[in-house]
Amino acid sequence: MEASSFEKLFSDQWKSSTSAACQSLEAEDLRHVSIFNSWEDTQRQMVRSYGGQQTISQELALLIPASKHLKTFTDSLDAQVEPKLDTSVFWGLFGLIVKLAKEEEGAMSCIPRMLRELCHKVELLNKYGDNKSYSVHQTKEASFEITLTLLAFFSCTITYVRSNDRYTHSDSPNNEWQPLEQQFDSAARVIDESISRVEKFFKLTKRSDRLDEIFKLQSTLSLQKEPVQPHNAASSQTDDDGKRPCTIFPSFRTSRFFDRTDTFQKIKEHFSQVDADQSFRSLALYGLGGVGKSSVALRYAETKLREGELDAMFWVQSEKLVNIRQSFTDIALRLKLPGAKPEEHDDNLALVLNYLQHTQSRWLLVYDNAESVDLILPYWPAATRGQALITTRNPSFAFGLADGGLEVKSWDAQTGCKFLLHLLSTDIGTQLAAGESQSATELSHKLSGHALAISHMAGLIHERAWSISEFVEIYNQQPEKMHGISGNGAINALWDLSFRSLDKKGSTIMGVLCFVAPDSIPEALFETGHDVELPQCLQFCAERLRYLLETNEYNDLEDLINVNTLAFGTLPHHEQTIYLEAPLASYKGQLLNCLGKPSEGEVWLRKCCSLRAQAVPPKPWESTFSAKNLANGIATNHNFPEAIMWHKHARDFWYQWCDEKGLEKNTPFELKTMMGITLIWAGHDEEARDILNQALRQIESTEPYNWAMAAK
DSSP states (O other): OOHHHHHHHHHHHHHHHHHHHHHTSOHHHHHHHHHOOSHHHHHHHHHHGGGSOHHHHHHHHHHHHHHHHHHHHHHHHHHHSSSOOOOHHHHHHHHHHHHHHHHSTTGGGTHHHHHHHHHHHHHHHHHHHTOTTSOSHHHHHHHHHHHHHHHHHHHHHHHHHHOSGGGGSOSSHHHHTHHHHHHHHHHHHHHHHHHHHHHHHHHHHHHHHHHHHHHHHHHHHHTSSSOOOOTTSOSSOOHHHHHSOEEEOOSOOOTTOOOOHHHHHHHHHHHHOOOSSOOOEEEEEEOSTTSSHHHHHHHHHHHHHHTTOOSEEEEEEOSSHHHHHHHHHHHHHHHTOTTOOTTOHHHHHHHHHHHHHHOOSOEEEEEEEEOOHHHHGGGOOOOSSOEEEEEESOTTHHHHTSSOEEEOOOOOHHHHHHHHHHHTHHHHOSSOOTTHHHHHHHHHHHTTTOHHHHHHHHHHHHHTTOOHHHHHHHHTTOGGGOOOGGGOHHHHHHHHHHHTTSOHHHHHHHHHHHHHOOTTOOGGGGTOOOOOOHHHHTTHHHHHHHHHHHTTOHHHHHHHHHHHHHHHHHSOGGGOOHHHHHHHHHHHHHHHHHTTOHHHHHHHHHHHHHHHHTOSSOOHHHHHHHHHHHHHHHHHTTOHHHHHHHHHHHHHHHHHHHHHHTOOOOOOHHHHHHHHHHHHHHTOHHHHHHHHHHHHHHHHTSSSOOHHHHHO
């Protein structure tokens, strides 16, 4: 549909929807709608309400700035449509809802929150509307859908508030608004889906543009007769340099590989499809985690090297950016490229990509455990020869970067059974006891032919000298463990059996290592006989937690908190000290606050302060900042009197610490700043001004000058 036709269709639909909304209103409500013709009118309506109860002013105080995002959204939409939209009814309904929320008992606790959340959702779309470098069609289409959804929700809200039916839905006041909450959830879901479509489009467009830029840059470099090198390096790479055998293998090797004949044949056929001008080919091997993608890629590389069809093979750990950067540095150093240095990752990347463009060697790059196409893009070669394999759980690599894709699937029960018997061939001999083959098939079926699970199972059977049928009997005794991993509960029971071989300290350090760097964990770490004081080893985690919180890496922070919580639970009771438990409670509370769950966060912050109060001897330094964090959490929940009280507790704890150290009692500017902000929220402007001026004078006298804190 052409843009003009699409806009006309929307304009007609808008007129019809606003007309229907007005017709559904009572006469008095229709009069009020006519009063609020613009965003400015609704702002004046909310500002005038500040003389009411404290809860009303707080709710509307939060809604006022949020509604600005909605104004930006409607202004942007109005600029895209001809003829111009009449948004007076839209803002009239918005203003009427605010009026009704003030008048209806219980409405102020939920309706302004709904409006505020919807305003923040459309804020996400505003950033795409401001981007003029891409097509606006997708943004316009989403804006139309969102605007009609908002209009329908506004009309529904007014109808519900005016209806007597809501009193019949439940016996409790909390459930009185449940039907409206359901309408809100439905509207929010439509808006989220619309924004998600726009985000996907922009990501694809940006990725395509980025790929074009990289290819153009690398193509420009490839036109040079000689690679760019430092002035003191050799002027060019010789043919001998380009063809010398060079390999970087992963830490694991596949000494007992099994099956996958059809997969190898498909890989071979894919890489044989080359033309005279462009012989560089790439393939993404995708599938569930643990089905054997990395083993397939490694065996393919080993086979090609053994047959003399490759001169160089480089294994790139691709799960995280730091691993990719280090892998390319390792390649540059292994090739002994002129100018390569251990710490110069960006320079080493340029050297390696330049080498791949100019060398006459037959090379293969394996990007193992790749997760994000955007992460791999800057490290992708734009060469006319060579091969690249990607192992990933993300099938989009097959369509967005590589020439093609091949799914590596789990085995069927029979093939999985053969794999198990293959792994145990040296243990069970050539003659199988009666029922052993049937037990092997049963286990393979339970594990859905999952290669990694079957491999772990074989290791347990071998280590404990069980028969297969004995293992099946033990395995089946754990029905309570049959839930968890990727919907396959049977695999979860296997992991439980595997980790039983570790003692508590081994399980703890394994959890930490799996979070920090899950690949290539040395087995020798779990075989040492030395007694290590475990709590001391985990002290570094506190610094990592603080770093993740300050850099807003909330997903990683949540993972690390969970890992440390599991680790804490494995400690003997006498080692589960307050000094380990309290920081976990504090960081969990702060994380929940950052994630928009202040009520849950306050519970954990109170727990932290309670634990600090039980410490013997007391630690006033730690108690200071625990009290400050709790004060901030309580203030987020609008309980300003108690928040001020906890800020004072923080100051008192600080004074205790100063007494212990024989220092002057001078409250840090961080504590004064947070106290001042809380006082502003509580309406104590004069007191807030005084304490913030004190903090500012402290900051300005500090060397070096802290510009960030002064600006704050």
